[in-house]
Amino acid sequence: MLFLFTLVAALLAATLSAQEFPVARAGCQDRCGNVTIPFPFGLTDDCYYDAGFLISCNHTFSPPKAFLTASAINVTEITLEGKLHIEQFIAKDCYNASGQTDNNIPSLTLSKFIISDADNIFVSIGCDTIASLRGNLKEAASNENKYTVGCMSFCDSLKYVPNDTCSGIGCCQTSLAKGVDDFNIAITSLKNHSGILDFSPCSYAFIIEKKKFNFSRSYLRDLKNVDKLPVVIDWSIGKNSCAEVKKSSLYNACQGNSTCYDPDNGDGYLCRCLDGSFMCH
Ligand SMILES: *[C@@H]1O[C@H](CO)[C@@H](O)[C@H](O)[C@H]1NC(C)=O
Ligand SMILES: *[C@@H]1O[C@H](CO)[C@@H](O)[C@H](O)[C@H]1NC(C)=O
Ligand SMILES: *[C@@H]1O[C@H](CO)[C@@H](O)[C@H](O)[C@H]1NC(C)=O
Ligand SMILES: *[C@@H]1O[C@H](CO)[C@@H](O)[C@H](O)[C@H]1NC(C)=O
Ligand SMILES: *[C@@H]1O[C@H](CO)[C@@H](O)[C@H](O)[C@H]1NC(C)=O
Ligand SMILES: *[C@@H]1O[C@H](CO)[C@@H](O)[C@H](O)[C@H]1NC(C)=O
Ligand SMILES: *[C@@H]1O[C@H](CO)[C@@H](O)[C@H](O)[C@H]1NC(C)=O
Ligand SMILES: *[C@@H]1O[C@H](CO)[C@@H](O)[C@H](O)[C@H]1NC(C)=O
Numbered sequence: 001m002l003f004l005f006t007l008v009a010a011l012l013a014a015t016l017s018a019q020e021f022p023v024a025r026a027g028c029q030d031r032c033g034n035v036t037i038p039f040p041f042g043l044t045d046d047c048y049y050d051a052g053f054l055i056s057c058n059h060t061f062s063p064p065k066a067f068l069t070a071s072a073i074n075v076t077e078i079t080l081e082g083k084l085h086i087e088q089f090i091a092k093d094c095y096n097a098s099g100q101t102d103n104n105i106p107s108l109t110l111s112k113f114i115i116s117d118a119d120n121i122f123v124s125i126g127c128d129t130i131a132s133l134r135g136n137l138k139e140a141a142s143n144e145n146k147y148t149v150g151c152m153s154f155c156d157s158l159k160y161v162p163n164d165t166c167s168g169i170g171c172c173q174t175s176l177a178k179g180v181d182d183f184n185i186a187i188t189s190l191k192n193h194s195g196i197l198d199f200s201p202c203s204y205a206f207i208i209e210k211k212k213f214n215f216s217r218s219y220l221r222d223l224k225n226v227d228k229l230p231v232v233i234d235w236s237i238g239k240n241s242c243a244e245v246k247k248s249s250l251y252n253a254c255q256g257n258s259t260c261y262d263p264d265n266g267d268g269y270l271c272r273c274l275d276g277s278f279m280c281h
Contacts, residue, residue, distance in 0.1 A: 209232050237269055
């Protein structure tokens with residue numbers, strides 16, 4: 001009796017928890033590997049809100065890997081609060097006594113979303129380092145949409161590089177502008193790191209999720225072995241706020257008994273249903 005009761009309770013709990021967050025559109029797959037794919041994102045035409053929300057799930061990887069639309073942007077998590085967690089390569093410029101050994105300069109282009117200015121920072125690391133980030137402002141006219149911000153650090157000794165803070169000695173950080181949808185990073189050195197090769201053989205620059213970044217002195221050497229770091233993207237539907245779309249016929253995403261709300265950053269709107277999903281089922 002007790003066993004049966006436990007079994008029924010367990011089954012009921014399983015059913016309830018499975019239904020607690022019915023995140024995908026009915027009949028749609030809601031996972032790719034270990035990434036949950038909530039509506040408005042989807043793996044096929046009939047499952048996403050529009051093509052910008054297509055996630056391609058590549059099953060040649062084990063577990064399968066999620067990519068944003070048809071790009072090479074790896075998605076690690078999607079939240080219904082309008083955040084997309086991705087992985088992005090870091091820029092590196094490395095030297096040894098015979099010259100340059102590694103020079104990798106990535107860029108990122110988002111067709112639809114923007115890089116979260118609230119969640120990320122731009123960081124450069126190195127003791128012979130000039131790094132810059134050239135960003136594209138999504139909403140600006142094409143002749144005034146570029147801006148550049150930079151970071152510079154030079155140091156002669158590891159001794160004065162603090163171990164736990166990005167102070168300006170060996171590490172420099174700055175905030176991002178709002179509304180950036182693509183960027184390029186450039187890094188150069190003045191002296192090919194000569195004289196400091198033992199403790200700072202490379203310059204690095206990257207955008208990183210602020211709360212996942214704790215500077216450590218060892219990064220001057222060890223980031224050489226790190227390829228990618230976490231970045232947060234802001235997503236939302238369309239360009240108009242809730243107030244604007246509610247007045248127009250564009251208001252077609254928040255369906256059923258859901259609440260429309262404006263994202264903290266960027267344009268567009270988000271929906272929230274009482275059951276925790278984006279669109280009520
Ligand atoms: C999946 O990834 C593999 C390895 O990177 C690649 O060769 C293949 O084209 C990808 N498949 C799809 C459907 O994108
Ligand atoms: C998915 O798995 C990968 C490696 O297996 C891990 O790095 C990543 O953090 C996981 N993502 C989530 C959302 O759990
Ligand atoms: C994305 O995933 C592919 C396949 O695993 C990998 O080759 C690539 O390096 C990853 N890119 C980033 C930026 O992590
Ligand atoms: C510098 O690096 C290159 C490529 O990795 C290597 O071939 C060369 O021997 C290195 N030189 C010294 C002095 O370590
Ligand atoms: C610097 O900090 C790292 C991580 O907190 C720690 O592992 C390391 O021992 C510290 N190094 C020094 C020289 O204090
Ligand atoms: C740095 O290295 C480049 C080639 O890798 C060389 O042309 C340049 O003269 C070097 N500069 C200095 C200051 O050593
Ligand atoms: C960074 O340091 C803080 C305080 O020491 C710690 O709470 C946090 O977990 C660290 N974060 C990472 C990603 O290491
Ligand atoms: C939406 O939910 C509220 C609170 O649960 C309820 O009062 C209302 O009748 C619902 N409206 C619709 C259209 O289902």
